[in-house]
Amino acid sequence: MPKPTVHDIAQEAGVSLATVDRVLNERPGVRDRTIQRVRAAIDKLGYVRDTYAANLARQKAYTFVFVLPEGPSSFIDVVREAIEEASTSQMAERVTIRVLSVPQNDPHGVVRRLLTLNPGKIDGVAIMAPETPQVRDAVRRLKNAGLAVATLFSDLPVPVRDHYVGINSYSAGRTAALLMGRFLRGVHGSVMVVTGSLQARDSIERRHGFDEVMQRDFPDLTVLPTLEFHDDISRVDRLVGTVASQTRDLAGVYSMGAGNQALLAALRKTDRLNEMTVIAHELTAVTREGLLAGEVDAVIAQNVGHLVRSAVRVLRAKCDSVDIFAAQEKIRIDIVTRENLP
Amino acid sequence: MPKPTVHDIAQEAGVSLATVDRVLNERPGVRDRTIQRVRAAIDKLGYVRDTYAANLARQKAYTFVFVLPEGPSSFIDVVREAIEEASTSQMAERVTIRVLSVPQNDPHGVVRRLLTLNPGKIDGVAIMAPETPQVRDAVRRLKNAGLAVATLFSDLPVPVRDHYVGINSYSAGRTAALLMGRFLRGVHGSVMVVTGSLQARDSIERRHGFDEVMQRDFPDLTVLPTLEFHDDISRVDRLVGTVASQTRDLAGVYSMGAGNQALLAALRKTDRLNEMTVIAHELTAVTREGLLAGEVDAVIAQNVGHLVRSAVRVLRAKCDSVDIFAAQEKIRIDIVTRENLP
DNA sequence: ATTTAATTGAGGTACGCACCTCAGAAATCA
DNA sequence: TGATTTCTGAGGTGCGTACCTCAATTAAAT
Numbered sequence: 001m002p003k004p005t006v007h008d009i010a011q012e013a014g015v016s017l018a019t020v021d022r023v024l025n026e027r028p029g030v031r032d033r034t035i036q037r038v039r040a041a042i043d044k045l046g047y048v049r050d051t052y053a054a055n056l057a058r059q060k061a062y063t064f065v066f067v068l069p070e071g072p073s074s075f076i077d078v079v080r081e082a083i084e085e086a087s088t089s090q091m092a093e094r095v096t097i098r099v100l101s102v103p104q105n106d107p108h109g110v111v112r113r114l115l116t117l118n119p120g121k122i123d124g125v126a127i128m129a130p131e132t133p134q135v136r137d138a139v140r141r142l143k144n145a146g147l148a149v150a151t152l153f154s155d156l157p158v159p160v161r162d163h164y165v166g167i168n169s170y171s172a173g174r175t176a177a178l179l180m181g182r183f184l185r186g187v188h189g190s191v192m193v194v195t196g197s198l199q200a201r202d203s204i205e206r207r208h209g210f211d212e213v214m215q216r217d218f219p220d221l222t223v224l225p226t227l228e229f230h231d232d233i234s235r236v237d238r239l240v241g242t243v244a245s246q247t248r249d250l251a252g253v254y255s256m257g258a259g260n261q262a263l264l265a266a267l268r269k270t271d272r273l274n275e276m277t278v279i280a281h282e283l284t285a286v287t288r289e290g291l292l293a294g295e296v297d298a299v300i301a302q303n304v305g306h307l308v309r310s311a312v313r314v315l316r317a318k319c320d321s322v323d324i325f326a327a328q329e330k331i332r333i334d335i336v337t338r339e340n341l342p
Numbered sequence: 343m344p345k346p347t348v349h350d351i352a353q354e355a356g357v358s359l360a361t362v363d364r365v366l367n368e369r370p371g372v373r374d375r376t377i378q379r380v381r382a383a384i385d386k387l388g389y390v391r392d393t394y395a396a397n398l399a400r401q402k403a404y405t406f407v408f409v410l411p412e413g414p415s416s417f418i419d420v421v422r423e424a425i426e427e428a429s430t431s432q433m434a435e436r437v438t439i440r441v442l443s444v445p446q447n448d449p450h451g452v453v454r455r456l457l458t459l460n461p462g463k464i465d466g467v468a469i470m471a472p473e474t475p476q477v478r479d480a481v482r483r484l485k486n487a488g489l490a491v492a493t494l495f496s497d498l499p500v501p502v503r504d505h506y507v508g509i510n511s512y513s514a515g516r517t518a519a520l521l522m523g524r525f526l527r528g529v530h531g532s533v534m535v536v537t538g539s540l541q542a543r544d545s546i547e548r549r550h551g552f553d554e555v556m557q558r559d560f561p562d563l564t565v566l567p568t569l570e571f572h573d574d575i576s577r578v579d580r581l582v583g584t585v586a587s588q589t590r591d592l593a594g595v596y597s598m599g600a601g602n603q604a605l606l607a608a609l610r611k612t613d614r615l616n617e618m619t620v621i622a623h624e625l626t627a628v629t630r631e632g633l634l635a636g637e638v639d640a641v642i643a644q645n646v647g648h649l650v651r652s653a654v655r656v657l658r659a660k661c662d663s664v665d666i667f668a669a670q671e672k673i674r675i676d677i678v679t680r681e682n683l684p
Numbered sequence: 685a686t687t688t689a690a691t692t693g694a695g696g697t698a699c700g701c702a703c704c705t706c707a708g709a710a711a712t713c714a
Numbered sequence: 715t716g717a718t719t720t721c722t723g724a725g726g727t728g729c730g731t732a733c734c735t736c737a738a739t740t741a742a743a744t
Contacts, residue, residue: 001405003436005730016693022734029691031741041501051434052394053730056699060732089667094345163449174681182639186528212682297524305669325431327647333682339516340553347700358723363702371721373711398729553687 004045013041023037024049024156055094064315065117066152066308067211069129070101073258074284079128082308095312098122105231107132114138124148124315126308130200131156148318150311153204162318165301165311167333169202173256174211175333176279179298180210180252181218183277189251190222192243196231196257205255206281221252233262237313240266255280260287264295283336291338301334346387355383366391380680393662397436404437404585406657407459408494408650409469414444415600416626419496421470424650432654439654440464447573449474456480466490466657470506472542473498492653495644496544504660509644509675511544515551515598517675518621519609521640522552522594523560525619531593532564534585538599542632548598548623561596575604582608597622602629625678633680641678649673 010020015034022030022299023038023040030038041047066083068076080099086120087097100117111134115228117125124147131154148162155164156258180191193210207226213308214223227243229235236259244250244267253276257262260280267273280287283301290296310329317324336342352362356431357376364372365380374382381390385644397403408425410418422441442459453476459467471477473496482502485491490504497506522533535552537545549568553659556565568586571577578601586592586609595618597605602622609615615637624628625643632638652671659666678684 003433003730018694019692022692025732027733030690034691048434049397050436050730053398053699054394054732056392056398056701056729057731057733059699084665085669089670093459171682175679178679178681182525183527185525209681289734303674309670325427327427328431328651330684332645332676332684334674335677335679335682337517337520337677339520339551340677340716341673342672345700349700360724361722364722367702368705378720392700396702398699398731399701399703401702401729492728607733627691 003048003050005050006047008045009047013037023101034312039123052254060094061123062316062319063074063098063122064095064120064124064126064312065098065100065130066311067100067102067114067125069104069128071104074261074286075282076170078282078284078304079308082304085305086308086312095316097312099260102129107134110135111138114142114253117142119145123145123319124316126150126152126311127156127161128152128154130154130323135159136256146314146336150184150314150318152307154200155191162327163314163324165307165314165329165331166277167331167335168207170209172281172333173206173211174213175209175335176206176254176281176298176300177213179222179300179335180216180277180279181214182256183220183297184218184251186220187251188220189249190224190247191254192224192227192240192247192250192252193256194227194236194240194259195255196227196259198226203256210256212256221226226256229259231258233259236262237266237269241269242268244272247283250276252277252279257281259305260284260290262289268328269297283334285340288341291341293337294338299336303334308332345392346389347392348389349381351383351389355379356402367650368470388417393664394628396466402436402562404466404661405440405464405656406437406466406654407440407442407464407469407527408653409442409456409467409471411446411470415447416601416603416628417624420624420626420646421650424646427647428650428654431653433680435660444471446474447524448589449476452477453480456484459484461487468492468494468653468657469495469498469503470496478502490657492533492656492660494649494653496542498613505656505666505671507649507671509654509673509674511547512551512644514623514664514675515548515553516555517551517677518548518596518623518640518642519555520553520559521642521677522596522619522621523563525621525639526560526563526593528562529593530562532566532589532590533594533596534569535596535598536569536571536578536583536605537600538601540568540570540573543627545598551668552596552598568598571601573600575601578604579611583611586612586614594621594650599623602632602638605675606632609637614682624677625684629678630683633678633683636680643676643678644673645676 006017006020010017019030019034020038023035052134083097083099095176102113110129125142127139136156139149139156143160150163150165151164183238198204211223214221227239229239240263278296279298280296281300283299287296314324314329348359348362352359357380361376362380365377376549383509389486410421425441444455452471461484467484469481478498480541481498483664485502492505492507493503495508540546553565556563569581571581620638622638623642625641629638629641633641656666656671
C-alpha cells in the first residue's frame, strides 16, 4: 500500500538500483529485455516517480525567458504583472523567469534582440510576437539550440515551437460574433470591426471566425469592412469618427485587438455609444472600466495568470521530457461581462 | 543569489544547524534571544523552507477525502472524473485522494457517513453538501480534530471551514440574468425559473442575484415564481408542462441546478423550445449537448478540473500552514456558449 | 577459444530538510 | 561556590531520487 520506490522496482524486476535508474532516465547501457522487465515492474507496482525528490537530487534549476513586445499597452501590462506573480510563486520550485522586451512592428529588431539570448544559459522561452519570416527563423534557431519553445497568445508554425499557449483565435472570433448577434436580437444594422492590423495570424483568424458566424446566423446584421489603424492610435479617432458618422444604422462595434482606449474615446464623441453593443478582446484596465461603465458589453478574454503559469509548466515538462496534463493546460475562451468580472 | 538553505541561516545567525532546525520546527530548548537571531537571519536572507524537501524528510504524505453526494447526476459525474484525473496527476506529489459518497437530502445520513472518517488517518476534507445544522456540526467536529476543511461548490459558515472553493452564487445568478436579458432584447415576455430545491444556500443566492438584475435592467421581462421539483425528477415534466402551457408569452427558461435532462425533455414537448432562450448551470454531458443542439443558449459554469486542483492545493497549504496564492485559487464564473465550448 | 564490447551490480555522494543523541557550554539557583 | 537546569553544537541517519565510478559478468565478434 505504501508508495513504491525505485528500490521496490529493482527488487521486483530482479535488477539493481543502477539499472532501474538507467531505465528511468533513459540512459544507455541496458539491454532491451532488461528494459522490458523494469518497465513491467513499474507497471505492476504502479510506480510514479517522485518529481520533487527527483528535482532535489538533480539540483536542476530552470531559467525561462518570456519575450514580450515593448511599448505601452494595457494588455502587455497585465501580462507583465502575471509573469511577476508567477515568478515569485514559482521560486519555490526552482524556476527563475526573465522578461525580454522586443520592439513592436520591427521584425529585424526582434531578431536582433533574440540573438542576445545565450541558449546555454537558459532552458526555455515563451514568445509573444507576430509571425514574420525573420521571427520564424530566429525562433527555429532557439529551438534547434535545444531550448523549449512556447508561443504565447499568437502561434507560430508547429515545427518551430513545442507548444502553443493561448486560445484558438478562430473560436474567439466566432464567440464574439455569437454574442454580437445575440445581443443585437431583432436589430437591423451594421457592425464595425476595428483592429490594429490584419497582418498577424491571430487577427485574420478572429476576423474569419467572426464573419463566418455573423453571415450564417445573423443575416440582419451587416459587417462593415475592417478598420485598420496600423498600430497608430492617433488614426483611430478619425477612422472611427468617419465611419460612425457615415453609418446611420451602426449598432455594434467589434474591437479585435488593442487600442480600446482610443476606440472608446472616439465612440463617445458620436453620442451613440450607449445604444451600441461593443465587444472587445482581453481584460485590461481599459476594458474593465468599459464594462463597469456599461460602455463595453462583453469582453472575450483569456485568463492571463493561468496562461503564464501554464506556459511555465509546459516549458518545464518539455525540459524534463515529461508529458503535459492536457486538460490543465487548455486555455479557455472567457466571456466577461459586468456581472462575472473576476 | 542561489536560494538560501538552512546552512546559510545557521552561518548568518552564528548558530548551529540543530538550533536553526529547533527554531524552524518550533521545538523547545532555544533561548528567546537565539530565536530572534535566527528569525532575523531568515528575514535577512529571505529564506523560504523547501516544503517538498521537508515533506520528503518528514516522510509526510497527504491524504485528502472528497465528500460528494451519491446518486446519479451528470454534474457529480463530471466532478468524480476531475477528482480521478487530479488523483493520478497528484500522486507524484505524495497526495492520495479518496472519495466518500454521502446520501442526498438526508442530513443525518451525511453525518453518519462523515463519522466514519478517522481524523487521525486523513489530513483534509473537501466537502460538497448542502448546509444544515447537522452537517455544520459534523464538519466543525472535523475541523476541530485538526483537519483542513474546504467547502466545494456550496459554502458553509466561515468558522467551520478553512476555505471555500467555488464561484460566488450571487454573481452567478446575476450573470445568468444579464445573459437572459441581453439575449431577449426587445422581447416582452415571461421567464421561467426551475430548480431542484430552494433550500440550499447557493440556490437562494443565485435566485437572489438573478432577480436583482432582471428587475433592475430588464423590466420588460417577467420572472415567474420558482418551480421547485424537490429533487424528484419525475415531477419536472408535469410542473414545467403546466406552466409552459399556461404561459403564452414564455420566452426564457433559467435552470438553476440539476435536472436539465428532464427539463429539456419537458420543454421539447411544448414545441416552442427553439424560440426560447434557455440558460443553465454547469457544463455536463447534458448541457453540452444542449448547447450543440441549439436548445441551450448559454451555460454558467465553473471549471471543475481547476476547482478540484485548487481544492487540493488549498488543503495542502492549510496542512503546511503556508499562504495560498489567491489569484490562482480564484474560481471564475465561466460563460459557455456553443462557440467557446471547451 | 580468445578478444572485445556491451551489460550489470555494488557502492558512493549529493540534494534540503527532519529528527535524534549526547556531550559540553552557559546561565540560573542555592 | 557548587549543583542544577537550561541551551547549544557536533554529528549522525534517512527520505526518494540522480548521477558517478569501477569492477564484474555476460554476450557477441573474431
